[in-house]
Amino acid sequence: MSTLSATSTPIQLSSRADFEAYRDQAVQRWASLWNGNQTVVSVGIGSCSVAKGALDVFAACEAALQGQEGIVRQVSCDGACWMEPWIEVKRPGQPPVIYGNLAPSEISDVLAGRLEARAIGVRAEQPLGSIPPLARLPFFKHQQRIVLANVGVIDPDSIEDAIARGAYSAYLKVLFDLSGEEAIAELTASGLRGRGGAGFPAGIKWESGRKAKARPKFVVCNSHEGEPNVYKDRRIHEGDPHRILEGILIACIACGAERGYNYIGGEYPLAIKRFRKAVQDAERLGLIGKNVLGSGKNVAFRVRTGGGAYICGEGSALMYSIMGVRGQPRTKPPRSVEEGIWKRPTVANNTETLANVPDIILKGGEWYAGIGTEKSKGTKLMTVQGPLKTMGLVEVPMGITLRTLIEEVWGGMRDGYRFKGIQTGGVSAGPLKEEHLDLPIDFDSLTSEGGMLGSGGFAVFDESVCAVDYARYLTAFNRYESCSKCVPCRLGNPALVEILDRIRLGRGAEADLPLMDRTSKHIIELSLCGLGQVAPAPLLGMMKMYPEEFRAHIVDGVCPSGVCPISADDAVLAAGD
């Protein structure tokens, strides 16, 4: 793997001028990389593309370029899962061309220009021969990339690449030019709301963090996305870890916090590896530590990893996990900004929220507030799963409709699949149907129909999926992930799964429908934390959107999709767990 990262050991920088000189050099090196007389091949290497053979593609590129004027570099997956493994080829005097869906055996032909059928797009305004501009493809056309600006462009293991593309310039501004209040004022003016799902204004949170008196103070980046259809944060970590680190460091300086944390889900080894490397490089360069760049400001940093418990995405559970105990939420108040890690004030933000911060500081809050809708500013990362043609992670302005996303960006349903609905808000809300697809996506618009933006995770399902069975899957997820601390969630969710199993087996009674309503209400109203309070939402949503399917199971004894073991015996119920 050592050939994949080209960064040399950075030198220690001790003043603002040092940093600016380093940045100028990096910018020059970046420019000469692209303007030289060499072929530059960039291979998209993320956990997703590695699973599809990207490392073999990388090796094939190195072999094919042996003895020629050219270099092979790694970048990260840029969100376009559908074209992996992909490479970008920059030939001297030509704009870069992206080739996708490659096998290692095809690489030598691609590099020799003999396999143009694999070309997907060119990074230019104008077509190159018959190759269309990448930005005009439906998948990219609707995107506006702020958080993802460098993802798939820089080598994520190279702090030099990142700095050449503007990383840590906003940090410099906060260290030297802006006071904490001024930085927070920009954030407040931007209207940025928390991207983890709740949508709490980030500026207000930072403000209370800054005002908190107790010492030391901490900033925590919540990078524990555990929902079964969200993969945005791990792609930012894999593609541009320095942006996240810069966001956390800015938050530390602005709020006057002594130490920043990033809590990353343990199931993303590559994200952890690349982020740790970013922290190491930033430490070596002198961007973390005592008297950073001679500014007189100190900031420390720690990376912590989770152990596969979804609940640890909840604020207080996350902090308990950092403190080395079971991640079980506690009652609030006190809020974490008053009493967080080690009972000290702790500002906790989602990864995507913090990744937006550097650009807001650099370009101003007003610039950011010009993007998006009235109450939901900026862009949002969206991920999707299900039988779609061009799946992947996209960054689109708030206010885009689900229809545009599904039919254009994600390419519509695969052949042979018919759209039935789209599950929204991860596992924390209900589904939406065809007639709701023209709703704009923002924090508030989907809720009227029982949907939710949440963390931007969607799952499209087709007519082979049964609403009752799907509701069981979603409820069973929450049952499994319940931390078992409080009774309504611990006992209520298994009860819902039991009732759903009864219905799936054709033994449901009409009284089960109001029973599920009542049980859900108990769980929602009496649970301690956010997980329990939304755990029954997918079930309630399914019951609201597809009541006829529930009735068909109960009254007619049939599963319209043919999924449920409606006539099977008890053994199946026991085994279906």
Place this chain on the structure above:
Amino acid sequence: MAQTAEAGIDLAVVRELMSHFKPQDHQEAQELILSALQEINEHFGYVSLEAAEIVADHLDTTVNRIYGLLTFYADFRTEPRGRHFMLLCHGMSCYVLGSQQLVQDLKDRYGVGDGDTTADGELTVQVVNGCLGVCDRAPIVKLDDSFHGDLTPDSLNDVIQRAIAARRAAEGSHVNPIRDLHSNPA
């Protein structure tokens, strides 16, 4: 690489792994417990009582607390893995495209559910309640170090049998893997 039951956990290696954790104070030691356990879990495939005791000593805590963590966080195992280790993704893409049938089939064919090891010690299955992140090839599994996508119950069985056969061939064993597995119904 994960080790199997017969090999046990080499405690000298655990001590070596622990030597990289150098907490400055008691607070930091507590913050490092999970990371330390992850390191061991990744190295050996599980955390044994003896290994847990070393972690507890090194980071100034009790083995009871360590077991509290091992049983709470889904990534940890306290029993050795089988010779092959499979993560079965149960994320939404995989569910929508049929991962439930794979889970069911593993139960019918091999008698294993989430976290179980086949009676012959060949295969441990862990169902991932989150997502492995290779959604456009759903349903997908990660068997040992490689991913296999677009699976049906039959093609998954082929994948498993091929992996077992390949390992046995490499070890020079002459046992028929298929007959052997079927002779051990759980």
